[in-house]
Amino acid sequence: xxxxxxxxxxxxxxxxxxxxxxxxxxxxSLLIIRDAMDGARSFTDxxxxxxxxxxxxTERLRKLTAHGLLTQVDAPSGRRRLYALTExxxxxxxxxxxxxxxxxxxxxxxxxxxxxxxxxxxxxxPDLLPVAANGSPLTSDTTSVRRHA
Numbered sequence: 001x002x003x004x005x006x007x008x009x010x011x012x013x014x015x016x017x018x019x020x021x022x023x024x025x026x027x028x029s030l031l032i033i034r035d036a037m038d039g040a041r042s043f044t045d046x047x048x049x050x051x052x053x054x055x056x057x058t059e060r061l062r063k064l065t066a067h068g069l070l071t072q073v074d075a076p077s078g079r080r081r082l083y084a085l086t087e088x089x090x091x092x093x094x095x096x097x098x099x100x101x102x103x104x105x106x107x108x109x110x111x112x113x114x115x116x117x118x119x120x121x122x123x124x125x126p127d128l129l130p131v132a133a134n135g136s137p138l139t140s141d142t143t144s145v146r147r148h149a
Contacts, residue, residue, distance in 0.1 A: 005091070006069070007010050008022055008023070010022055014147070014148070018086075021135050022104075023069070024064075024069065024092065025066050026060075028050065028052055028056060028057070028060045029060050030096070030099070031049075031050050031064070032046055032050065032052075032057075032060055032061065032064060032070075033085070033092050033096065034070065034096050035049045035050065036070065036089065037085065037092075037093060037096060041082040041083055041084065042080065042082055042085075042124075043057065043058075043061070043083075046061070048133070061083060064089070064149075065083070068086055068088050068089075069086060069089040069092070070083045070084065070089055071083070071085075071086050071087065072084075072085055074134060076117060078128075080105070082087070094128055097117060097125060097128055098128050100117055101127050101128060103108060103115075108115060
């Protein structure tokens, strides 16, 4: 996606959603971010958790690191490098939670078993819903995009 000596070639340079999808919209990148949020740190961790092919994992980790979502740090042993989320990577947490919650509602049959996200006390994380400044719920019917010239 990146051109030599330049930043990424944006699908739609003026749209924040398009830019985000260009960075993390493929299946593997989001699963790598999800697993990093769940404690994966090494190449082996990511490969075992996702089942991703080594060459694809190498490319995705390189891309996520180049775009500032992951960073490499020395392992305590000093023998290898590990991956850690950056602040930008951590900022994807509500995105991952919202995707998870959508999946819980729409990607499983009624009664089908799936994992559940819980807080530090073991309580299920409540649904994330956008709200207006006054606290009222927002939907695609009650919002619009303001385009700048």
